[in-house]
Amino acid sequence: MSLAPRLDLRQSQSLVMTPQLQQAIKLLALSNLEIEAFIAEEVEKNPLLEAGSAEPGDAPDPDPSPIADDRAPADIILSGEAPAEATLDLDYATESHQQDSVADGGFGLDGTLGMGGIGAGGSGDGSEDGLDLDAFAGPASSLADHLLAQIGPLLSGVDLLIAQHLIDQIDECGYLTVALREIADRLSVPLARVEAALGVIHTLDPTGVGARDLAECLALQAQEADRYDPAMARLIDHLELLARGELARLKRICRVDDEDMADMIRELRGYDPKPGCRYGGEPPSSVTPDLFVARIGGGTGAGWAIELNAATLPRVLVNRAYYTELSRGPQDKASKAWLTECLQGANWLTKALDQRQRTIIKVATEIVRAQEGFFLHGVTQLKPLTLARVAEAIGMHESTVSRVTSNKYLSCARGTFELKYFFTSGVASAGSSEGASAEAVKSAIRRLVAAEGATVLSDDTLVDLLRVEGFDLARRTVAKYREAIGIGSSVQRRRQRALVGA
Numbered sequence: 001m002s003l004a005p006r007l008d009l010r011q012s013q014s015l016v017m018t019p020q021l022q023q024a025i026k027l028l029a030l031s032n033l034e035i036e037a038f039i040a041e042e043v044e045k046n047p048l049l050e051a052g053s054a055e056p057g058d059a060p061d062p063d064p065s066p067i068a069d070d071r072a073p074a075d076i077i078l079s080g081e082a083p084a085e086a087t088l089d090l091d092y093a094t095e096s097h098q099q100d101s102v103a104d105g106g107f108g109l110d111g112t113l114g115m116g117g118i119g120a121g122g123s124g125d126g127s128e129d130g131l132d133l134d135a136f137a138g139p140a141s142s143l144a145d146h147l148l149a150q151i152g153p154l155l156s157g158v159d160l161l162i163a164q165h166l167i168d169q170i171d172e173c174g175y176l177t178v179a180l181r182e183i184a185d186r187l188s189v190p191l192a193r194v195e196a197a198l199g200v201i202h203t204l205d206p207t208g209v210g211a212r213d214l215a216e217c218l219a220l221q222a223q224e225a226d227r228y229d230p231a232m233a234r235l236i237d238h239l240e241l242l243a244r245g246e247l248a249r250l251k252r253i254c255r256v257d258d259e260d261m262a263d264m265i266r267e268l269r270g271y272d273p274k275p276g277c278r279y280g281g282e283p284p285s286s287v288t289p290d291l292f293v294a295r296i297g298g299g300t301g302a303g304w305a306i307e308l309n310a311a312t313l314p315r316v317l318v319n320r321a322y323y324t325e326l327s328r329g330p331q332d333k334a335s336k337a338w339l340t341e342c343l344q345g346a347n348w349l350t351k352a353l354d355q356r357q358r359t360i361i362k363v364a365t366e367i368v369r370a371q372e373g374f375f376l377h378g379v380t381q382l383k384p385l386t387l388a389r390v391a392e393a394i395g396m397h398e399s400t401v402s403r404v405t406s407n408k409y410l411s412c413a414r415g416t417f418e419l420k421y422f423f424t425s426g427v428a429s430a431g432s433s434e435g436a437s438a439e440a441v442k443s444a445i446r447r448l449v450a451a452e453g454a455t456v457l458s459d460d461t462l463v464d465l466l467r468v469e470g471f472d473l474a475r476r477t478v479a480k481y482r483e484a485i486g487i488g489s490s491v492q493r494r495r496q497r498a499l500v501g502a
Helices: 019-029 032-045 073-079 143-151 157-168 180-187 191-201 214-224 230-237 239-244 247-254 258-269 320-328 333-370 372-377 387-394 398-404 438-450 459-468 475-484 490-501
Strands: 049-051 291-296 303-308 316-318 409-412 415-418
Touching: 019 333, 019 398, 032 049, 032 316, 032 333, 143 157, 143 191, 157 180, 157 191, 180 191, 214 230, 214 239, 230 239, 230 247, 230 258, 239 247, 247 258, 291 333, 303 333, 316 333, 320 333, 333 372, 333 387, 333 398, 387 398, 438 459, 438 475, 459 475
Parallel strands: 291 409
Antiparallel strands: 049 316, 291 303, 409 415
């Protein structure tokens, strides 16, 4: 074996994750609102990018040499089988980049699915929607602010400081989360002084705030309502028996008859177990859909229009005039390289955004095609569907479909649903060779339990009723689905009915 130096020529294949490829993968997983924030950051970094409405002639020049492949370009680039730049080229002479409504997609009289709204996005400034009155609403007062405003006139000096510290330890539900002994040691004050400050907090609005557990919270509200007699005190001290529905034992402990016990339970139901939740907290935010699905046509020629939500997709344009102006001016080698890099990055981003939208529309089209029964008749017609099945149907990789369906919502006549909602496991069904969706089974269980009469349905009875409807399930499977939708067992429901009727 020779130890002398030598040169060897080797050939190998490898997949290189270029920055452009990493960006394309990242864009697929982002929702429309996240894309809007991402574009805003890119516009700040790249002077050749600008967001605004589209004007004639703003489309980039088409590349004369697109790749000839039956698969989607986005899937080709993610698989690493073709150069990144060539896979995202488009034929702008044959594409429509502006869709004003779901009816603008290409739908024939045969009702076939089309791909509408696949342009580079619409204006996201919302200028045509009028004023957003919610933007003028002042911030909601937090629980701590509400309590501090009340405690100020009642205490002063060291006692006020102790009360303020106690208020800081109250959680959003209104409960004190730290032991009084710990607070006394922390502030180097007597425990009795901390207890006195807490007693003042117990008199504040809302009633029950500052309690250390549920029993104390309910007791404070009972005292406020002048209903805290010895029987009510014993009932509050044994809430665990009430939760288990052991009414006979509770009546013996409280020394009351059926009528008095029913009256005390009704009184407890009127109390608020989480008084602090009335204040503060973030206002509930509505989900902004990324896609719209609408039924068009009628009869045998009916079809589905699928469109991206252009209101949340700002259009990105490349300012070529500004690039020409900068390139004509004096510049050194570094400046010229930077300007060229900005132009390449801007072109790539516009093409990647357009391809992202095409990929989303393609995946959504297959989902609507596979779950057409759901869009027509509801959850009972939801079919089992997997990412692999959609990926195979549209010629993409399963991971690509997974990214496309993440954090994206679809709005239709039946409501707004996450795209992941349409991918469910299947269970045996007598009426279908491919089985029934787990969501359809849950819906059937929910309907049967809601309609049960005086007799509470056991899991075995639910199995028989579901088998009549075509669902062949084991008892443990029914129990699993029942617990998943938050329905208690027959014993728990029977106890709940006893409490309601008490």
